Amino acid sequence: MREPPANFPTPVAIAGCGATTAVGRGVEALRSALRANSSGLRACEKFDSPRFQSKITGAIPQTGNDNDNPAWQFATDALEEARSSALEILKKIPAERIGLVLSTTKANIAALERISENRLCSETARRHLQGNFLAADLAAAHGARGPVQCVSVACVSGLVAIQQAAKLIQRGAADAVFVVGVDTLSNFVMAGFTALKAIDPNGCRPFDKDRCGLSPGEAGAAIVLVGQASSLCSSKSQLDRQDACPTIKILGWGGSNDANHLTGPSRDGSGLARAIRSALKMSKLLPAEIDYINAHGTGTPYNDAMESIALKNVFGEACPPFSGAKGMLGHTLGAAGVVETILCAIAMQEKFLPGTPRLNTIAEGVPAGLVREPRSVAKINRVLKLNTGFGGANGALILGHE
Amino acid sequence: MNISMNELKANIIESLRLQDITPEKIDDDAPLFGTGLGLDSIDALELVVMLERDYGIVIKDIAEGRPAFQSVRTLADFIAVKRPK
């Protein structure tokens, strides 16, 4: 067994990102939406049916094309943007040293729907029902000939994918890894959440006293992680941009399982609290050193209440400012951990705290630090990202900015 | 029309795929949730599906079903009232 370096010396940093979400294509659209605290949730006519609890979803604005492989499309759009934004660094890394980790819960589930209804479905679309093939093909199409993995840990998948990518770099198995998160809005998922009666008919309102469910969403998101070896940043030719050297690092992470119930979180939030503590420990940080927390905040009564308890458990009365983005994008499942980490990176770069779109009245029991509207801050250098998922999974990731 | 308690219990067992239990073993008044049969929130949703499938009753809001789900007897009473004629 190859032994990892004793002190895990290789810092891992974000070299570029890309995204396609309910607020539009591109990281720029995300930045604008964050600044404006706007919501991309809207009525989506194809879900206007008594089969579904609501037609309000976080759908990616489309031109109405009948795509048999939306998972491939969204992942590719995001990955192309991410690669382009990390172009200078990637140029220096051979393909064999570039890996890819895909995070998805349902891959190209559209193919199952189409085949079952005898609608046109290409062999590639069918092939991408399987996440490992989607991952392999994305890697091949985007010049990643290093290690490839497909992870699927419910709604915590995105954070797990980032951790897996960081570990590949720290073990020396790759110098750069594309972390791709994708999940698509489908009748499958709409029918499933409807059966669980988990959808807010009027659109989700995380941490609101009138919240009553989630809003399904879709997204493709990609992050280029690189080992922050000095050689990548030391030489600055006249072509190097000032900000070419990646400065937002992955400091640490933690994961746990509630071991309680398949779809309901542990009421006492102890599992999530433990994941947060593990992340703090790996990052060598105290709770008080966290500047901002991006919550999971689905808008279901149970999740947001549990998260509030977990935050109080770890941070006591001194909870750092925190907010939730699912009122903007909906719950993007396997893409959530990746796209919401991109939101954190944007906020860290531009030094502002994101707000909580669609919040009206803050629910009782929510810690005092909830940020309603975005606001500029002098310091947002240590950020904690949280996600929880079905099957009792909890994940925490800590980012650092110098 | 009277609801057959035995048939209702059989529907519950089938719907929730309960193992090693027969209608005779289910007490009419025993709690369904928490103690008694020890059902949980997803089971409640499955019972909602069962009500529509086997009795034609549509429950829009899970809160509507909660009082009915106390015991087999309360469920039978609920069905007797709500069942489409």
Add this chain to the structure above:
Amino acid sequence: MNKIFIAATSKVAAADLPSARLGPRFARLDLQSQMALLAVESLGVDFQEFSPDRVAVCLAAKIGSLSTDVEFWNGRDGAGGPSPTLFAYTLPSAAIGEIAIRHKLTGPNLCFVDDDKILLSEAADLIQRGEADYCVCVSCAVVTAAAAELIQIPPETGACAVFLQRGEGLRELTEFDRDMKSLCANFCRPKISG
């Protein structure tokens, strides 16, 4: 740095299911969760011996949750609508959830959609990094007839499990231990009965 050891292995097949008695909810579980639970049970490990938050659960699901996905989707037009229970299992990591619930294991989780060639090394890495002290590794290959037809591969139903720990065990885990099936076949302990 402590070496990682294989402390127990198991291998189960569909034929082992009818005699399985793993709690009153067993019949509610989807096939993949049933096979995974059975494989873990057959390890013969007493999990009470360990601190629960130091035991990781890692899974490799050959086709993700596709077998259950197909079952859920095919049942959507039944009177009353699709099954909420079944939807909860349309995630490859649902099996991890069931293992965690049954054995009260609260450590970190990993779940790969693929065969199991990287599972043992990733699990060992978790232990090496100190994120866990023990790891239950489960490899599931659950391809029902309907799923087989959909993605055009042969049907199969099988699972195997390996329990990893530091310091001592049956033998040391090496970098050549990539094929879990043959590893488990070679080392198999007698299955727990009843």
